[in-house]
Every structure is written in structure tokens, then in C-alpha cells.
Amino acid sequence: MNLAEISELYANLVRQTHTLGSDPSSIPIDIRMLVCEQIQKTLLEINSWIKSKLNGKTGLIRGGLMKKVVDYCGRLIITTDHTLPLGTIGISWHVALKLFEPFAINMIMKKDMNMLAAIQYFLKLDNNPSVDDLRKLFTTLNNNPTLIPNEMLNYFINVAKEITKDKLVIYKRDPVNNRESWIAAYMRIDGNGNDAKLNPLDLPRLDGDHDGDQIAILALFTKEAQEEAKNKLLPTQSKSNWFSAVSATKNNYQLTLDAMTAIYAATK
Numbered sequence: 163m164n165l166a167e168i169s170e171l172y173a174n175l176v177r178q179t180h181t182l183g184s185d186p187s188s189i190p191i192d193i194r195m196l197v198c199e200q201i202q203k204t205l206l207e208i209n210s211w212i213k214s215k216l217n218g219k220t221g222l223i224r225g226g227l228m229k230k231v232v233d234y235c236g237r238l239i240i241t242t243d244h245t246l247p248l249g250t251i252g253i254s255w256h257v258a259l260k261l262f263e264p265f266a267i268n269m270i271m272k273k274d275m276n277m278l279a280a281i282q283y284f285l286k287l288d289n290n291p292s293v294d295d296l297r298k299l300f301t302t303l304n305n306n307p308t309l310i311p312n313e314m315l316n317y318f319i320n321v322a323k324e325i326t327k328d329k330l331v332i333y334k335r336d337p338v339n340n341r342e343s344w345i346a347a348y349m350r351i352d353g354n355g356n357d358a359k360l361n362p363l364d365l366p367r368l369d370g371d372h373d374g375d376q377i378a379i380l381a382l383f384t385k386e387a388q389e390e391a392k393n394k395l396l397p398t399q400s401k402s403n404w405f406s407a408v409s410a411t412k413n414n415y416q417l418t419l420d421a422m423t424a425i426y427a428a429t430k
Contacts, residue, residue, distance in 0.1 A: 242365065257379075
């Protein structure tokens with residue numbers, strides 16, 4: 163937001179009102195009317211500037227006051243894979259590294275000095291990579307995962323599999339209006355891509371389809387959070403996940419066309 167514009171407008175307003183002084187009646191009527199006209203024009207410009215900064219996704223309300231940034235969270239496009247077990251989500255290796263970034267950095271910096279040397283050479287650093295260097299690398303790989311050579315690719319895939327082993331994430335599709343909008347899942351590490359692969363049975367619960375719908379994925383770090391997600395949000399563990407929170411006659415896992423297609427393909 164360019165605050166210099168509004169500062170200049172208010173400065174003009176102060177100068178214009180100062181021109182009138184403490185006794186405007188002592189100023190000739192034609193000059194007084196001209197100054198008042200300039201003041202009104204400046205006030206309209208200030209009002210227009212404020213209104214322009216309130217509108218839209220990048221405005222003060224939605225882009226500032228309502229905006230929030232969540233660490234270790236990602237937003238991915240929904241795709242389906244009928245080979246995925248219920249309670250499992252397929253995500254790319256570079257997404258997993260970013261979601262569980264502290265675990266990945268700890269593993270790389272403490273367990274593999276040879277790979278640190280390879281990363282140093284790849285990033286053209288004078289010294290061993292720092293924590294900040296690895297964070298920047300993970301961010302770069304999320305934007306373009308094809309940058310690294312195959313030998314490093316295989317290593318990072320193995321790191322992603324190791325740090326996410328037996329760990330849960332929770333995902334949701336906005337807007338969240340009840341508990342059934344949140345789902346916990348184990349992870350299957352896939353190749354490149356910015357999509358989240360789901361079991362087709364999960365789509366009706368999310369009210370999702372294949373027209374570019376997105377979900378937000380949040381990493382869980384503590385054992386307590388993992389255990390709570392397992393007991394309350396994992397469909398293979400929690401019976402309450404199968405029943406709707408808003409309708410006594412609705413089942414969250416209905417046999418829709420997508421689900422029937424998946425069952426047919428799996429049992430053909």
C-alpha cells in the first residue's frame with residue numbers, strides 16, 4: 163500500500179485549511195470560496211483513495227485485516243486416485259519437505275554430510291548450507307521441482323518419505339462450516355506436481371470435484387496433535403467421521419458416481 167499518496171493528500175488539506183486562518187471572514191469572499199472548493203476537492207480525493215484501498219482481494223479488509231498466513235501449510239488442487247486407501251492423501255515430495263520443513267532440515271544437517279556438500283555445490287555457496295539456505299532451497303523446489311539433478315531428487319524423495327512416515331496431516335476445503343469439513347490422513351509421497359490426490363470417497367464430504375477445487379493441508383508436529391487427529395478426524399479410526407454433523411440421515415461417505423467408478427476399477 164502506497165502511503166505516500168495519502169500523506170500528500172492530508173498535507174494538502176492541512177495547507178489549505180491553514181490558508182483560511184483563525185478568522186476566515188477577514189479573507190475576501192472570492193478567495194475564501196476558492197480555498198473552500200480546493201478543500202472539498204481534497205476531501206473527495208481522500209475519500210476516493212480510502213475506498214479504492216478497501217475493495218478487492220488485495221484491499222485493506224480482505225488483503226490485510228482478514229488475511230492470515232499459516233506456517234507449514236499448503237494449498238493444492240484436488241485430484242483423485244482410486245488406488246489410495248481411505249485415510250491417505252497423495253502429495254508431492256517437495257510439498258512434504260515444505261510442510262515438515264523443520265524435520266527435513268534436522269535430518270539433512272545432522273545425518274548426511276555428503277549431501278550437505280552436494281547442496282553447497284548446487285547452491286554455489288562458500289560454506290556449508292545454513293538453515294536459511296535449506297529453507298530457501300525448499301521454497302525454490304516448490305516453485306520448480308525439476309531444478310535438481312536426479313541423484314539429489316532421489317535423496318530428497320527418501321527424506322520426504324522418512325520424515326512423513328506414520329505422520330498425519332489434516333486437510334480442509336474452505337469454507338469450513340462444520341466438523342466434517344476437516345479430515346486427517348496419512349501421506350503417500352508422489353513425484354512432481356502441485357496436486358493433492360484423494361480417495362474419490364472423500365469428494366462428497368468436501369463438496370469437491372475436478373474443476374480446480376483446492377484444499378488446504380496443515381502439518382501436525384506434536385505427538386498430542388497427531389493422536390488427537392487420529393482419534394477424531396481419521397476416517398479409518400473414528401466412527402463419528404462416517405456420520406454427518408449436520409444431518410441425522412446423511413452419511414459422509416456416500417456412493418456417488420466417482421465412488422462407484424473407483425470401486426468398479428478396483429474390483430474389475
